[in-house]
Amino acid sequence: MIKNQIVILLFLVVISVSCRKNNDPPVVYDEENPLPGFLSTSGFNEHQDEAIFMVNDKEYGFSFTPTVKGKILAFLVNTPEPGDGFAVRLYDNATTALIHTEIINIPTANIETAKYLPVAFVLEKNREYSITLTSAKAIFRFQNDWGTTTFPITSGNILITGVVSKPTLTSPFPSTNSFNGYLGDISFKFQRTE
Numbered sequence: 001m002i003k004n005q006i007v008i009l010l011f012l013v014v015i016s017v018s019c020r021k022n023n024d025p026p027v028v029y030d031e032e033n034p035l036p037g038f039l040s041t042s043g044f045n046e047h048q049d050e051a052i053f054m055v056n057d058k059e060y061g062f063s064f065t066p067t068v069k070g071k072i073l074a075f076l077v078n079t080p081e082p083g084d085g086f087a088v089r090l091y092d093n094a095t096t097a098l099i100h101t102e103i104i105n106i107p108t109a110n111i112e113t114a115k116y117l118p119v120a121f122v123l124e125k126n127r128e129y130s131i132t133l134t135s136a137k138a139i140f141r142f143q144n145d146w147g148t149t150t151f152p153i154t155s156g157n158i159l160i161t162g163v164v165s166k167p168t169l170t171s172p173f174p175s176t177n178s179f180n181g182y183l184g185d186i187s188f189k190f191q192r193t194e
Contacts, residue, residue, distance in 0.1 A: 032155075032192075058166060071120035
């Protein structure tokens with residue numbers, strides 16, 4: 001009789017623990033913006049020189065690889081002049097395909113504007129992408145000594161693999177640029193999902 005009671009008691013404990021695990025809420029990870037970490041590690045941060053740079057409607061940005069599965073919740077843009085119709089583009093580097101375009105209106109110069117997506121854009125772990133902005137003017141960040149930066153650079157769960165640009169809007173895909181400066185500011189809010 002006592003043996004049966006012990007077995008029943010152990011059975012109830014196991015069920016109680018397993019039920020508690022199933023009722024635990026899912027983990028919600030913090031949102032990340034990889035740009036500040038990238039600028040700081042590369043030396044292109046706000047303590048270095050900045051210049052307003054005329055880029056004649058060229059696409060510019062950076063290539064990156066998520067080190068975990070996640071999603072883009074919003075695009076972040078900072079430009080030296082306000083305006084309508086700034087195009088943010090996301091490319092798949094393996095296929096060189098343009099996979100997403102988002103148009104952003106910038107109400108105020110030199111203040112970051114966020115555009116949240118109605119549906120978050122899913123990014124695959126360990127897949128390389130490029131994000132670019134099309135604008136007539138950009139903030140150009142560079143080191144005081146014009147030194148170069150070594151890639152990749154880790155910023156949270158994002159590995160920044162290079163600075164990219166397209167020489168003309170008719171070029172099919174942004175290519176890696178020199179490593180002694182960064183045209184920006186273009187970034188995104190990333191949220192890990194695994």
